[in-house]
Amino acid sequence: MASVQDIKRRIRSVRNTRKITRALELVAAAKLRRAQIRIEAMRPYADTMRELIAGVGRAASSVRGLPLLQQRDEVKTVAIVPLTGDRGLAGAFNAQVIRRALALDRRRLPARLRRLFILANNVVHLSCSGSGTERGQ
Numbered sequence: 001m002a003s004v005q006d007i008k009r010r011i012r013s014v015r016n017t018r019k020i021t022r023a024l025e026l027v028a029a030a031k032l033r034r035a036q037i038r039i040e041a042m043r044p045y046a047d048t049m050r051e052l053i054a055g056v057g058r059a060a061s062s063v064r065g066l067p068l069l070q071q072r073d074e075v076k077t078v079a080i081v082p083l084t085g086d087r088g089l090a091g092a093f094n095a096q097v098i099r100r101a102l103a104l105d106r107r108r109l110p111a112r113l114r115r116l117f118i119l120a121n122n123v124v125h126l127s128c129s130g131s132g133t134e135r136g137q
Contacts (some may be wrong), residue, residue, distance in 0.1 A: 080104060081117045 001009075063069065082101035084094040101116060 077115055079115045079117060 080101050082097045082098050084090070
């Protein structure tokens with residue numbers, strides 16, 4: 001049988017656990033409110049994006065006739081333009097994008113047909129050959 005001191009200790013432990021649980025509930029409720037406010041603030045952006053996408057879909061029929069988008073019988077040159085991020089801590093993402101662009105470049109096209117453009121602070125034209133990379137400005 002538990003002593004009076006053990007029972008008091010247990011009651012105190014349950015009260016402290018209840019206080020901690022209540023504090024965590026308050027923190028979770030505050031985070032939920034902030035998230036709801038952010039979501040409601042993004043609603044106009046989402047509506048504008050939906051309108052923009054719908055406009056692009058309507059305009060797609062007029063774009064199909066452009067010579068740039070026509071299927072070619074003979075491929076003379078292919079340009080690959082990888083787009084990377086410019087935000088902080090995006091190094092791994094950027095490296096992966098460039099690595100995949102280079103792999104796509106080497107795998108699918110003969111060296112004489114391919115041109116890879118890397119865009120940074122200024123435009124740099126990379127002419128890739130089978131043995132290495134030559135830089136041209």
